[in-house]
Amino acid sequence: MRQAGRYLPEFQEVRKEHSFFEVCQTPELACEVTLQPIRRFALDAAIIFSDILVVPQALGMQVDMVPGKGPSFPEPLAEPSDLEKLKKDVVASKDLKYVMDAITLTRHKLEGKCPLIGFSGAPWTLMSYMVEGGGSVTQSKAKRWLYVFPEASHQLLQLLTDVIVDYLVQQVMAGAQLLQLFESHAGVLGSAMFSKFALPYLRQISTRVKKNLEDQGCTPVPMVIFGKDAHHSMEELAESGYEVVGVDWTIKPQRARRMVGPSLTLQGNLDPCALYASNDDIGRYVKDMLQKFGTQRYIANLGHGMYPDMDPDHLKAFIDAVHMYSEDINANN
Ligand SMILES: Cc1c2[nH]c(c1CCC(=O)O)Cc1[nH]c(c(CCC(=O)O)c1C)Cc1[nH]c(c(CCC(=O)O)c1C)Cc1[nH]c(c(CCC(=O)O)c1C)C2
Numbered sequence: 001m002r003q004a005g006r007y008l009p010e011f012q013e014v015r016k017e018h019s020f021f022e023v024c025q026t027p028e029l030a031c032e033v034t035l036q037p038i039r040r041f042a043l044d045a046a047i048i049f050s051d052i053l054v055v056p057q058a059l060g061m062q063v064d065m066v067p068g069k070g071p072s073f074p075e076p077l078a079e080p081s082d083l084e085k086l087k088k089d090v091v092a093s094k095d096l097k098y099v100m101d102a103i104t105l106t107r108h109k110l111e112g113k114c115p116l117i118g119f120s121g122a123p124w125t126l127m128s129y130m131v132e133g134g135g136s137v138t139q140s141k142a143k144r145w146l147y148v149f150p151e152a153s154h155q156l157l158q159l160l161t162d163v164i165v166d167y168l169v170q171q172v173m174a175g176a177q178l179l180q181l182f183e184s185h186a187g188v189l190g191s192a193m194f195s196k197f198a199l200p201y202l203r204q205i206s207t208r209v210k211k212n213l214e215d216q217g218c219t220p221v222p223m224v225i226f227g228k229d230a231h232h233s234m235e236e237l238a239e240s241g242y243e244v245v246g247v248d249w250t251i252k253p254q255r256a257r258r259m260v261g262p263s264l265t266l267q268g269n270l271d272p273c274a275l276y277a278s279n280d281d282i283g284r285y286v287k288d289m290l291q292k293f294g295t296q297r298y299i300a301n302l303g304h305g306m307y308p309d310m311d312p313d314h315l316k317a318f319i320d321a322v323h324m325y326s327e328d329i330n331a332n333n
Pocket of ligand 1: 182
């Protein structure tokens with residue numbers, strides 16, 4: 001339920017008093033808005049309130065949340081020499097301590113009602129924001145870097161990977177019970193560029209996070225890789241060391257299953273805009289989705305984030321339908 005809070009009136013109330021990053025940086029507020037959807041709905045998990053862009057902030061970049069527009073970097077990376085401006089010695093337990101504090105507080109406040117998910121943006125997705133300076137349809141500035149400055153791109157992607165590994169390990173130590181990595185901009189790369197500039201780093205992250213946790217005597221947690229529009233690389237994502245592959249609504253459930261094989265868990269993939277439909281229709285869409293994915297090795301979810309104008313009652317219809325139809329299917333099997 002990415003960016004879940006936006007459609008809730010109680011979240012908007014908190015946002016009237018506090019800026020977006022103030023909520024992220026204040027553990028009590030981050031905890032409160034994480035719990036808001038849990039109080040309202042029969043959700044099976046909570047995702048810690050934060051944003052993928054706290055990592056570029058920790059690297060020293062300024063990020064503003066512009067109302068009605070989204071995140072904006074006043075000084076994006078323009079050329080390779082700008083990499084020198086980035087902080088090289090980021091320590092997640094210090095520079096992103098507020099996220100760990102929010103996770104620990106939220107784990108306590110959840111009192112075991114449901115598990116808590118930690119997350120990070122994946123290296124290519126974060127690099128694209130840092131070069132574009134905000135959202136972009138074409139990602140042409142960021143893609144230009146890959147073609148014109150491949151070495152500097154790898155340097156930046158490796159720096160991001162090192163920070164993300166430390167960040168995710170710390171989130172588990174602070175109490176996160178599952179980790180999700182968002183490769184939201186997978187779709188603008190073709191398979192060749194994705195293999196070169198995204199996959200090696202995604203593999204490094206899953207391998208190193210698990211190993212670091214084991215080395216510190218911690219049991220590794222399941223990890224989810226969500227690649228938006230990642231049709232071109234589903235098989236490769238399935239082999240990149242994650243237990244769960246998240247899929248958006250543009251991929252047929254049966255095709256996703258064929259591409260990732262029988263042993264991984266799939267997550268997704270209702271079109272978030274289906275929540276504009278009537279509650280009866282939402283029930284029908286959910287039933288169809290569950291029949292296609294089946295109820296085993298599967299996490300029912302939307303295929304991407306919700307929009308601010310969506311009706312909370314329609315999300316309730318989605319969640320209740322997931323529980324009702326999956327219980328039906330299980331009872332008849
Ligand atoms: C998991 C998560 C995210 N953001 C937020 C959460 C917290 C959990 C939740 O509330 O569900 C809060 C979260 N993040 C944001 C909001 C809205 C801000 C507000 O108005 O209060 C919220 C609640 C702002 C935000 N932050 C971002 C955007 C997209 C910008 C673009 O490319 O055009 C936007 C609009 C970047 C972002 N942020 C995130 C992603 C990955 C998922 C995805 O693909 O959507 C991305 C790409 C992840």
